[in-house]
Amino acid sequence: MGTLLALAICLGAVTTAYAISSIIHLLYNIREVRKSGLPYIILPWHEMNPFHVLTCGFNRELWQYLPKWTYFKFFWRDWCHHTKFELFKEYGDVICAVSPGGVTIYVGSVEVARQMYERRNDFPKATKVYEYVRFYGDNVLTLEGAEWRRHNKYTRPPFSEAVHKVVWDEGIKQAYAAVNVWSRGNSGVMVGRDLRTISMNVLSLSNFGVALSFDCGNETTEHFGQKNIPPGHKMSYGNAVNHVLDNIIPLAIAPKWLLRNGPESLRKIGRSYDELGIYLRELTQTGGRAATSGRRNLLGSLAKASVGDGREKGPGLADAEVIGNAFIFAVAGLETTTGTLHYAIIHLALNLDVQDWLHRDLQEALKDEDQDPSMWEYEKVYPKMASVLCVIHETLRLYAPHAHIPKWTADRYQPVNWRGRECLMPPGASAYITTTALHYNPSLWGDTVKGFHPQRWDLRSSSEGWVRTDQETGVKTPITPPETPRTETQSAPYCYLRTPVKGAFAPFSDGWRACVGKNFALVEMTAILAALFRDSSVRIKRQEGETQEMADDRGRSAISNSEGYLTVMIRHDVELEWVRR
Known part of the structure; x- marks a missing residue:
């Protein structure tokens, strides 16, 4: 009895001390935010508080039973993805969330976002957010400052026009093989996992020189593939990649000893982690099992990095850093590209008028090209793919892979101009540029901001462009410049695309730390969609007893129930029906 009483007293003392400490920290943080001149809200269970972590997974489902108070939505785990611009419209386009754990600033103002992009030293990247992708070693995504520059030196050069040509050719090859499989008979197909296979195969060839076939049943690759399990391995390369991506959260938070000695479900996750690490080491040590026609790729650059440039030019990368970067480029672009393609295809299936517009434009652009897509030359055909780029950009606007671009204010107050006055962001504050808010702001994109x-x-097109209509006066105000200047890169068809307000569109981030693989991803997605929709159409497959409208409702539900983990993706796929035109 005495022991229980002592434990109760100790527990009460600890709880009281924690509560007092939390109140003190909260009051201090409120005082700091008040100095800034920015509006703020108090979120007592924010900044990874245990209560928030335990409840954020299911509180959105409880919404129907809670009072319809918008404030509660801040406690959803992926609230920015689900609420879009709604909370910024109500609380302001810059929201300071104050909790005992610190100050988090969510930026939905294009004015403030531009300043944060331009002042890279004042608003460095919040690398702590990316701890979950450094379990093989530090890499270009998880570092900042001088260390980032050292990694960037070796990982940026391979993303060149020569590699983009490999990406183009392989993307067309993989997509054409896929649509031939999907359009067989009248069967429905869920394309989500197949799109990941296509993207993984493109990355494998362009980055590592390893050619993989979309048709797993005809694999001839000696060492890598979806099904092949070579000597010394317990899983195929494809299965290891897929299982790591499907279980990125447990891998990030669970200790490795538990993953290797726990229940079978955890041991399988541990095996996929170990197996992928072995494959990546084999790739970097042997130089790959195939070569991309002598062109320089990421694998060659990492091999050079492991040796270094000599004492005069600076150090190279340690073995763990080489593996860490190989992992990032093997999987980081995989989920973002897969997710964007998945959203684009389902939206095209739900919007047949847009699909017909895309098909007509492709027919016009390709009328002088060979009927065999494998003969489409990158330098000649890619510049004519403006309509495909329109589909990709609109998809990225609606479903940016990441809801936030994480930055922080370092160790000092950071002045920003907001709504005509100077405000001070407090030191040590997390500052997230919220892409979903910027992409859904009607003042930047017009009244049809929520539509595809x-x-x-x-x-x-003959449309009037992006405008905002004043609800009271009916006056329409143009949002974008009437023309877009031609880019220096002749192979890019951006001379036919409108340019958003600077800072308003950032699916690949912006500024100094913009994604190095942006053009790589755009070329890959363009090649895949062009090959898929040149001669085929797609719709949501009807189940027995359904009308097409009922089937489309399931497709819309799959999109609306998307969730963000590593990236924002469709988690509950629907069957699609592919038909040759």
Whole structure:
């Protein structure tokens, strides 16, 4: 009895001390935010508080039973993805969330976002957010400052026009093989996992020189593939990649000894982690099992990095850093590309008028090209793919892979101009540029901001462009410049696309730390969609007893129930029906 009483007293003392400490920290943080001149809200269970972590997974499902108070939505785990611009419209386009754990600033103001992009030293990248992708070693995504520059030196050069040509050719090859499989008979197919396979195969060849076939049943690759399990391995390369991506959260938070000695479900996760690490080491040590026609790729650059440039030019990368970067480029672009393609295809299935517009434009652009897609030359055909780029950009606007671009204010107050006055962001504050808020702001994109309208990007169309209509006066105000200047890169078809307000569109981030693989991803997605929709159409497959409208409702539900983990993706796939035109 005495022991229980002592434990109760100790527990009460600890709880009281924690509560007092939390109140003190909260009051201090409120005082700091008040100095800034920015509006703020108090979120007592924010900043990874245990209560928030335990409840955020299911509180959105409880919404129907709670008072309809918008404030509660801040406690959803992925609230920015689900609420879009709603909370910024109510609380302001810059929201300071104050909790005992610190100050978190969510930026939905294009004015403030531009300043944060331009002042890279004042608003460095919050690398702590990316701890979950450094379990093989530090890499270009998890570092900042001088260390980032050292990694960037070796990982940026491979993303060149020569590699983009490999990406183009392989993307077309993989997509054409896929649509031939999908359009067989009248069967429905869920394309989500197949799109990941296509993207993984493109990355494998362009980055590592390893050619993989979409048709797993005809694999001839000696060492890598979806099904092949070579000597010394317990899983195929494809299965290891897929299982790591499917279980990125347990891998990030569970200790490795538990993953290797726990229940079978955890041991399988541990095996996939170990197996992928072995594959990546084999790739970097042997130089790959195939070569991309002598072109320089990421694998060659990492091999050079492991040796270094000599004492005069600076150090190279340690073995763990080489593996860490190989992992990032093997999987980081995989989920973002897969997710964007998945959203684009389902939206096209739900919007047959847009699909017909895309098909007509492709027919016009490709009328002088060979009927065999494998003969489409990158330098000649890619510049004519403006309509495909419109579809991709609109998809990225609606479903940016990441809801936030994480930055922080370092160790000092950071002044920003907001609504005509100077405000001070407090030191040590997390500062997230919220892409979903910027992408859904009607003042930047017009009244149709929530709809899927790829034609809004097309300068060749007769539409009036992006406008905002004043609800009281009915006056329409143009949002974007009437013309877009031609880019220096002749192979890019951006001369036919409208340019958003600077800072308003950032699916690949922006500024100094913009994604190095942006053009790589755009070329890959363009090649895949062009090959898929040149001669085929797609719709949501009806189940027995369904009308097409009922089937489309399931497709819309799959999109609306998307969730963000590593990236924002469709988690509950629907069957699609592919038909040759």
